[in-house]
Amino acid sequence: MNPCYTSILRLRAIREFEDRPIDSVDLDAVLEAARWTGSSKNRQNWSFIVVDDSRQKDRLTKAGDFTTPIANAPAAICLVQEPDGYEFDTGRLAQNIMLAADALGLATCPITLHREDMAADILGLPEGRRCRYAIAIGYRSPASGPARFGGRKEIGELVYHNRYDG
DSSP: OHHHHHHHHHHHOOOOBBOOOOOHHHHHHHHHHHHHHHHHHHHGOEEEEEEOOHHHHHHHHHSSOOHHHHHHHSSSEEEEEEETHHHHHHHHHHHHHHHHHHTTTEEEEEEEEEEEHHHHHHHHHOOTTTTEEEEEEEEEEEEGGSSOOOOOGGGGHHHHHHHOOO
């Protein structure tokens, strides 16, 4: 089977990370892959804030409800939607970051920052920008256990043709 396709099928969110910083070469490679993510009309209406200061990460965890992976990870990549940006493009960006990180031996977990105003304040965002999502990133901890595959609905429960006839 094609290795890229296999990587897509086996990608999982990891919530436990090794207690060591991310190698700058690996982080730069992930950010470069993010930069090349496709976007509507190639507008690239996004920016990234890498949060690796422990106090800043602790503050950021208060902006969401299920943010423990940010505290556990050596860094979080905050996805900033610039003015006139599209949330669909932000989702594409998140997936590319996660796939690039996986290809480099890093683990990730997507995080929703439910309190956008708080996240904006913590991150010092200028007016008109928002940060609703972050990606916790680091090297997978052996304590996180083996990757679990499965838990997916059958294809027949998800796919319709020409009309939604569920």
